[in-house]
Amino acid sequence: MNEKVKYLLLLMSFALIAMGVYRGEVAEVLQKAINICLECMGIG
Amino acid sequence: MASINRRVVQLASTIIGNGYIEGFAKGTIYRGKLKSVCFPGLNCYSCPGAYTSCPIGSLQSVAAGFKHQVSLYVIGFLMLIGTLGGRLVCGWLCPFGFFQEILYKIPSKKFKLPKLLSKFKYFFLLVFVLLLPAFLTNEVGVGLPYFCKYICPAGTLEAGIPLVIKNAALREAIGILFYWKLGLLIATIIFSMLMSRPFCRAVCPLGAMYSLFNSVSFYRMNVDKTKCTKCNECNKNCPVGIKVYENANSPECIRCGKCIGKCPTNAVKSCFITHKKGRFNHEKVLDAGSGADNCH
Numbered sequence: 396m397n398e399k400v401k402y403l404l405l406l407m408s409f410a411l412i413a414m415g416v417y418r419g420e421v422a423e424v425l426q427k428a429i430n431i432c433l434e435c436m437g438i439g
Numbered sequence: 440m441a442s443i444n445r446r447v448v449q450l451a452s453t454i455i456g457n458g459y460i461e462g463f464a465k466g467t468i469y470r471g472k473l474k475s476v477c478f479p480g481l482n483c484y485s486c487p488g489a490y491t492s493c494p495i496g497s498l499q500s501v502a503a504g505f506k507h508q509v510s511l512y513v514i515g516f517l518m519l520i521g522t523l524g525g526r527l528v529c530g531w532l533c534p535f536g537f538f539q540e541i542l543y544k545i546p547s548k549k550f551k552l553p554k555l556l557s558k559f560k561y562f563f564l565l566v567f568v569l570l571l572p573a574f575l576t577n578e579v580g581v582g583l584p585y586f587c588k589y590i591c592p593a594g595t596l597e598a599g600i601p602l603v604i605k606n607a608a609l610r611e612a613i614g615i616l617f618y619w620k621l622g623l624l625i626a627t628i629i630f631s632m633l634m635s636r637p638f639c640r641a642v643c644p645l646g647a648m649y650s651l652f653n654s655v656s657f658y659r660m661n662v663d664k665t666k667c668t669k670c671n672e673c674n675k676n677c678p679v680g681i682k683v684y685e686n687a688n689s690p691e692c693i694r695c696g697k698c699i700g701k702c703p704t705n706a707v708k709s710c711f712i713t714h715k716k717g718r719f720n721h722e723k724v725l726d727a728g729s730g731a732d733n734c735h
Contacts, residue, residue, distance in 0.1 A: 415512025
């Protein structure tokens with residue numbers, strides 16, 4: 396049972412990554428990450 | 440796996456993940472395309488040395504935007520890492536976990552973390568990382584990374600302090616929130632000297648996420664019940680207080696492998712299990728948690 400679940404999860408993870416890339420989330424992540432996050436620092 | 444020096448791996452992960460020296464020297468951050476990739480451990484993307492993104496920060500930033508309420512890209516990435524290793528990243532690659540382990544080495548009276556507190560990290564994941572950034576938004580639908588803003592001590596340590604030291608403009612912008620987060624960092628440091636990995640066990644939303652996969656991941660801990668004498672050496676040496684012989688793949692296990700080296704009968708093992716291997720030798724070697732697979 397566990398064996399099938401982990402392969403299913405593996406497939407799902409690739410599918411979710413692909414869907415995220417398709418939705419343009421990579422650019423969103425990049426946009427946030429290349430600017431100093433004031434909230435993370437405790438300033439913003 | 441256990442024969443590899445874990446400290447070397449933890450140090451290498453911390454240095455490689457935060458190797459942008461120019462950022463530390465100039466008080467800036469790396470702005471290259473590698474930042475679109477998440478680091479598997481908790482590592483603030485505003486750390487001057489960080490080459491990659493923090494998955495928890497990225498999860499919140501996408502949810503806080505007005506386009507999507509959940510990031511499939513980041514959830515998929517976390518699911519992939521979790522399915523492969525469970526909390527293996529916590530024990531081997533996370534810079535903030537490494538930081539707490541070093542602090543615990545400082546001689547002082549040591550205490551056990553109350554078990555109930557280990558449930559709190561799921562609250563932080565659900566409320567501060569997933570729900571608040573997506574639903575507590577302003578009039579145009581933009582939210583905030585609430586976990587980063589109000590709780591995360593890694594951000595203060597890795598981004599706040601080095602950037603404030605080097606950057607005069609940021610230094611002038613310091614307010615009460617900075618001191619709140621500085622206080623949380625100091626509290627984390629003090630608790631880390633007294634207890635083993637308190638932040639990982641009670642607060643870390645990344646650890647909470649990976650813990651969901653411990654029972655099904657490809658990388659597994661296993662106990663050979665024909666060898667185990669229940670001497671409790673595994674439990675005594677476990678940094679997160681697990682009775683390995685009762686639940687080898689507990690959600691709390693960070694797969695550090697200390698129990699493997701300390702077991703006097705070599706009953707504890709770890710390995711990557713594939714479909715065919717999992718069926719081999721099934722009756723002889725039982726997983727203490729699920730009884731479904733084995734290591735050789």
